[in-house]
Amino acid sequence: MKNESLIGQQGIGSVYAGPQGALKTSEQIDAFIAKGSGKGLFTLPTTFLKCAGAPLKMTFTTLSRLKNSGKRDAFDLQFMTPFANRVFTVPVYNDFVVNRWAEQGVTVNYQRELTAIDAAAKQAYFTDLNGSVFKEDYDFIHVVPPMSAPDAVRHSGLTWQEGPFAHDWLEVDQYTLQHRRYPNIFGIGDVAGIPLGKTAASVKLQAPVLESNILSYLTGSELTAKFNGYTSCPLITAIGKAVLAEFGYGNVLMPSFGFIDPTEESWAVWVMEEKMLQPAYNAMLLGKV
Ligand SMILES: Cc1cc2nc3c(=O)[nH]c(=O)nc-3n(C[C@H](O)[C@H](O)[C@H](O)COP(=O)(O)OP(=O)(O)OC[C@H]3O[C@@H](n4cnc5c(N)ncnc54)[C@H](O)[C@@H]3O)c2cc1C
Structure with a gap:
């Protein structure tokens, strides 16, 4: 800003x-x-x-x-x-x-x-x-x-040259997360120039894809792991209520919990946001989940 x-x-x-x-x-x-x-x-x-x-x-x-x-x-x-x-x-x-x-x-x-x-x-x-x-x-x-991605990335020559992500976001394939011009470079997290996925929940799913594809790349194998665009956001609709929005590429809904309707607001999602997300994110940072 x-x-x-x-x-x-x-x-x-x-x-x-x-x-x-x-x-x-x-x-x-x-x-x-x-x-x-x-x-x-x-x-x-x-x-x-x-x-x-x-x-x-x-x-x-x-x-x-x-x-x-x-x-x-x-x-x-x-x-x-x-x-x-x-x-x-x-x-x-x-x-x-x-x-x-x-x-x-x-x-x-x-x-x-x-x-x-x-x-x-x-x-x-x-x-x-x-x-x-x-x-x-x-x-x-x-x-x-x-x-946009931070300046260090924006000025690295590694960003998209054209299209909606041009000059601002890392030029990676949206599925394999491999750089489209430099195959020894991969991207993860918010810097990635992909249509969805700017949430911490996305990073959790990107990490194993990235690991698998880097290992495949290093052994000269085909990159078979694919990120599906999973993006998640507990959308607070009132203090005390939220909708658990979970979706991926093509705007396909990707609910994680059978007991939560992804299109209905509920107090249960609010409690999840209030009480469980911070410990979950902290555990994620420590590689525990
Ligand atoms: C208001 C808000 C609400 C959110 N709510 C949710 C939510 O409910 N659920 C959810 O899953 N996600 C949520 N997110 C998104 C989530 O925070 C991000 O998707 C996640 O942090 C991405 O992780 P990252 O490591 O890719 O990027 P970041 O967390 O942005 O980390 C990048 C780091 O790189 C550092 N950096 C930048 N430039 C340099 C440099 N030149 N040298 C060294 N370091 C540098 C930055 O300081 C930063 O620490 C929210 C984000 C915001 C802002």
């Missing part, structure tokens, strides 16, 4: 700015609610992004906090998406979210890419697909920055 120091000031928040930024974002939401009325904007970039559910979760949790305050009706919440017809790539989850927001009085504005903020004036500028600029006043804005 160009000016991260603004997070936590003038109604600006971003959960993408690390733990401290998330804390400051929460404080800005508290201040927004304490005003008793106002307008909140929630943005989405045009780029691929880490956990594409997070911008939606921020909207849902703010809504929940507003409802709990008893003053929901005094607030105007608007979601600004740069895309012409979606807020999320997987249609079943997109439709769920858009329909729920329609019931909850959250306005979705399409073709609105955040291009500038005048923090002192609390005004945000959005551009549509034709380049027209729209100014919006706000009391709180949740900013999701455009994302």
